[in-house]
Amino acid sequence: MIAPLDRSRPEPLADQLAAAVIAWIEARGAETAAGAALPSIRRLAAETGVSRNTVVEAYDRLVAEGRILSRPGVGFRVAPPAAPLPPAAPDPGGVAAVADRVWRLYDDRPALLRLGGGRLPDDWHDTTDLARAIRRVTREGGRALIDYGTPLGEPRLRRLVAQRLARLSVPVAEDRVMLTTGASQALDVVIRALTRPGDAVLVEDPGYHNLFGLLRLQGVRMVAVPRRADGPDLQALDAAAAASGARLFVTNGVLHNPTGSTTTPQIAHGLLTVAARHDLTIVEDDIYADFEEGSPAVRLAALDGLDRVVMVGSFSKPLSSALRVGYVAAAPSRMRGLVDVKMLSSVASSRFAEQVMAVLIETGGLRRTAEALTRRLARQRAALLPALRRAGWRLFAEPRGGMFVWAAHEDAADARLLVDAAAARGIGLVSGAVFRPGLEEGAWLRINIAAAADPRARAFLKDPLG
Amino acid sequence: MIAPLDRSRPEPLADQLAAAVIAWIEARGAETAAGAALPSIRRLAAETGVSRNTVVEAYDRLVAEGRILSRPGVGFRVAPPAAPLPPAAPDPGGVAAVADRVWRLYDDRPALLRLGGGRLPDDWHDTTDLARAIRRVTREGGRALIDYGTPLGEPRLRRLVAQRLARLSVPVAEDRVMLTTGASQALDVVIRALTRPGDAVLVEDPGYHNLFGLLRLQGVRMVAVPRRADGPDLQALDAAAAASGARLFVTNGVLHNPTGSTTTPQIAHGLLTVAARHDLTIVEDDIYADFEEGSPAVRLAALDGLDRVVMVGSFSKPLSSALRVGYVAAAPSRMRGLVDVKMLSSVASSRFAEQVMAVLIETGGLRRTAEALTRRLARQRAALLPALRRAGWRLFAEPRGGMFVWAAHEDAADARLLVDAAAARGIGLVSGAVFRPGLEEGAWLRINIAAAADPRARAFLKDPLG
Structure with missing residues (x-):
């Protein structure tokens, strides 16, 4: 019933076999064929002279395409003709x-x-190191492949983040580091944990567009603080904090997006002084850390010891945005709220991606x-x-x-x-x-x-x- | 200067070499050694009789551990002694x-x-198929490894989701499917796009705890609708919608969490009738679809044609929570708002994970x-x-x-x-x-x-x- 295969043709036998099954279905007419039993794997292998694995491969592909159905205990049957997928909608308001x-x-x-x-x-x-790390984690297998991470994220990677921050003189134990699905989730979690709709929040102008979008989504009022070549304008920060009653300031101090500027040590110190005067919490977005040249700039979190500073970081920039691994470091008193929001909004981050990143750091691939x-x-x-x-x-x-x-x-x-x-x-x-x-x-x-x-x-x- | 290695010992040479470098640093005292130049890779390889790759491996590990520093153009130096990581905080309010x-x-x-x-x-x-799919995507390499996905997510997987939904009689073009970081992000995005703080939202009682947390986080008022063995209690739904003015109802119709119950066709139809009366939007959480036995239950989205129903799904349950791949299917008029929230809160989902999932479906591994x-x-x-x-x-x-x-x-x-x-x-x-x-x-x-x-x-x- 199934047309014979031609071993001299370049197409793999599984492809030929899948095509032959479709041809058989279509010869009968999809409507009349619907529900008809297909030969068992063993029988079709014998009939066509291919291995059972080849038949399994061909059938699996046809199941995935919706042409045939697999019923446990019954075998494979011809699927009823699917309603054609609707065409892409023509409406101009759509995506x-x-x-x-x-x-x-x-x-x-x-x-x-x-x-x-x-x-x-x-x-x-260059994805050589990344591919090698993925292969290693895949080979080790186990829970990395199937399981959620823990609420804070993979301990092995949190330890490496703590060491990375220690080298920037930011003292942080690994249980003060929470891993996230990229720095984007980190910012989102921090905003949702630390602000309520109607709050005023101080932001840099210019600054990071996605941050502004997240703040709008949260329904907070943004108050702009001009960004200068040496960091945020402190007089403007002082005045804006006083006038608005804002309690949060988000700043991208090192290799600022979009200006490329880096906050100087003097401005960093002054910024913390202004923050103390108005009891501001500071979110320090540090996602470009891996692209610094020469000695690292002074971090607000280093000066402040992570007291009023919450730090957000990422490994995505040099390596891979496809992995989506970022982190938040914060004082103990803030961690509970951050973890709660992370668990609610994503249950956990990807243990697989976190293991891959840990291997990349341990083997020097990130560096x-x-x-x-x-x-x-x-x-x-x-x-x-x-x-x-x-x-x-x-x-x-x-x-x-x-x-x-x-x-x-x-x-x-x-x-x-x-x-x-x-x-x-x-x-x-x-x-x-x-x-x-x-x-x-x-x-x-x-x-x-x-x-x-x-x-x-x-x-x-x-x-x-x- | 570096102690000789012992090839008869079972430890890998790179491990021995790293230990020998640490011993050398500690013999000098970490304080006095700080900043001292280490031998070049070539010299240390010659001195110890190991390959350059072994030296690179040992140095990389020590850099990752923060014991030595790598300075481009200068070479490797002893790192200043790191401030010890602070101990886990003892405070009882902490994580x-x-x-x-x-x-x-x-x-x-x-x-x-x-x-x-x-x-x-x-x-x-069983992670055999999953590991195979990861290896295949890794081997193919390219943008899957490094890049964000597109806003809607990988087209190849969206097409497969559309086919999956077509088999449940839910008609949806692939541009009406948005991929997400698991069903958790899908629910989060839907709630943030469709509700505002202060809104009333109808939920099942009992129901999914993370959903309740997300709704609390969004500041909406939850109105409970009792869940029965055959689905939501329609009289209660009708009364609650009228009394609360809610415009959204979230339901987990098939293999409901926590009760294991499945909404009957009759209740499904009645539910849509009640929804029409109160102009409710319905979020149909369908994450247990892969565990249905026998013929699939009737989906609300199938009866309604995705008009007032937004459908949320996942591939995590049978396969892997570590991959974090889920989706939303919705009418064209709603997609723009959903995509905006997804982009803001995560830029994009993981193209790597989406490719792996596509391979798993195409090869029958998921099935x-x-x-x-x-x-x-x-x-x-x-x-x-x-x-x-x-x-x-x-x-x-x-x-x-x-x-x-x-x-x-x-x-x-x-x-x-x-x-x-x-x-x-x-x-x-x-x-x-x-x-x-x-x-x-x-x-x-x-x-x-x-x-x-x-x-x-x-x-x-x-x-x-x-």
Whole structure:
């Protein structure tokens, strides 16, 4: 009944067999065939002269495709014809029409050069160490593959995070570290644990767009504190805290997104003094730590001993955003609330991903990868910054490392002109308005230093409106 | 300077070398050694007669442990002695003291028999297919390893979800499916997108404890609708919707947690009629779909065509909670809001995990695993239910499948008696109060059918207060 297979053809036998079964079903007409029994695995193997494994493989694929059904104890049967999947909805209000400015940078169009994007280009990533670590954890198997992590996350990785923080002079025991599904979940958990709708929260302007979105989602009132080249504007912070009654300030001190600036030790100390005056809790977003060049900058959490500072970090930037591993470090008194929110919103983070990250740290893979990327970024930046200045770009700060430079062009008082000009040349930029809590338009843009090395980017940056 | 290695010892040479470097540092005194240059990789390899790779491995481990520093272009140096990590905080308000009833079931004590737990015992899981799928995705490499997914999630897996839903007569195009970090994130995203603080939301009583926590976190008011053996109590639903003005009802129709009951077609139809009367949106939590026995139950989303129903699902239950892959299916008009919340709170889900899950479905691994577990659960249940009845347990409903039975014992009007008696015998139960939106204590307990097969559980269930 099933057509014979042809071993001289290049297609694998399982593919041929699956196609032959479909041909048999379609020859009978899917409607009339529905429910008909298919030969047992043993019989079909004998009939067609292939191994039983090949039959299992072919049947499994057809089950996955919904062409046949497997009924325990009964065997395989022809599936009733599925109602065709509805076509993608044409409505203009749906997802297909979503084209907000941030989204465009996450989409899957490979042709777009993400000059305004937040990640390293794909071809900068070497996945050798990562693949090796995944293979090792998979080989060790066991609970890493099947189980939730514990509420705080895998102890082995928490210990490594504590050591990492100790090297930044942030003293923290491993039970003061909670692992999260990337730094995004960490920020989300911290906001949900530490704020209530209607609260005022101090944020940097410009700052991290997803943070602003999370705060809006929580229904809090954002109060902007200008970001300077040396850190947050302390006078403005002092005045905003007094006027708003805010009790929380979120800051991205090291290699700040989007400006690339790093808070100086003096501003860091002053910031904690202002915070003490207004009893502010500070969330220190430290996700670019792996891209620092030279000696590490002073962390607020180091000066403060994690008293009023809650620190958020990540391993995603140099290695992999696909793994989604981040962390929060906080004082004992705050941990209970943080863990509760994490458990409610995700039960636990991925033990598998946490084990992989632990192996990558223990074997030096993270260090090697981060160092190589940091050196490459430094080289690109050394070439890029003078070229930008020559081409009429004004730079907000001289970045000490990292992926971003915040720039404005003398010929474009409105950055949207540049965004449109770039789009016409297949280059994705986002207007700096995205990085402002009030979405105010202006002259500034974030430029991704890695993407700027592409010849299309170089040509555009040299003469953006030409 | 570094002590010679002994090839006759069983320890790997890299371990011996790392130990020898530490011995050298400690012989000099960590304080005085700090900053001292270590031999180059080439020199140390020559001195000790090991390969350069062995030296790199030893140095990498010492860098990861914080004993030595790597400075690009300079080489390896002895690290300054780290401030000792602070000891675990003794304060009783901290995380170490957290022992709320749900948490206990997630902890890492291997000796505890989780008779009240929500998962299958570790030894029920066969990770062969999962490990194979991970290896395949790792071998294919590329963006799966390094990159965020797209906002909706990996198209390949969304297509498979759409096919899965089509087999349940839920018509959905793949662009109406959003992948999430487990069903937990799916529920969280749905709640945040569809409710505002102060809203009233209808929930099942008893129901899923994490859902109640998420709703509390969002600041909404929960209105309880009694769950019966055949589904939600429709008269109570009607009255509660009218009295509260709620616009959202969350229900776990198939293999309901904690009662094991499944909504009948008649109640499903009636539920949608009540929903239409009050213009309710319904969240249908379908995470136990893989454990159904026989023909699938009627889904609300199938009757309603995903008009007012938002469906939440998962692949975690049979396979792996470590992967964290779930999904939401919804009408086009709702997708934009859902995707926005997902992007804000996590940027994206794990493309790696999504690829692994796609491979597991395409190769039949999910089907095989789910079928084997479902058969095993059916056998256990067939033995357990009569034994429970003989031992004086009253059952809320006769489960059609799944992991749970909801039971009360004739000798314990307060389930806490049973929880304490079980704890004294190394068995973890949770009082049914955890599954009630108002946390009311009562006689009911959730029993995990898989864990009940353990001899300790059998002895306890036979004579719980003896």
